[in-house]
Amino acid sequence: MSEFPQQTRHRTAMICVHKDALLVCWFRDPHSGREFYVVPGGKIESQESARECAERETWEETGYRVRVCSKAVTTTRYPFEWAGSVVDCVTTWFVGTLTNPEEAPAPVADADFNLRTTWLALGEIPSAFAHHAHIGEMVTKLVELALEEGQ
DSSP, X not given: OOSSOSOEEEEEEEEEEETTEEEEEEEEOTXXXXXXXXXSEEEOOTTOOHHHHHHHHXXXXXXXXXXXXXXXXXXXXXXXXXXXXXXXXXXXXXXXXXXXXXXXXXXXXXXXXXEXXXXXXXXXXXXXXXXXXXXXXXXXXXXXXXXXXXX
């Protein structure tokens, strides 16, 4: 099998740090049952910019409103196994911040594979994202950027 399969998914990912923690979701793969952390994000819909997608997906998956706050935007490509297939992911990564840090999250009515939203202590990032080296590397890099920018 080639490194990248035929199915390509153009998507976004949002890095949101607040009070020394990273906003994440706990997902369960519907095929394998494997559970793991992800940062909010998802498929870019037609007539939607990558930025709009990152903000919308974060709201849908976590109940938190965020806004992109960094000028640094990175796009990477990597294979990801999901639901019994390997998907060619082209991900545009953003750093964002809560629009209202005092506001409680809205109830989440997302897909069944999204089990919960939580704030992950920054020191747990390496082990929490050990399931995918590229994603772990990007999360670490962008969390460092967020901290440098004072997010």
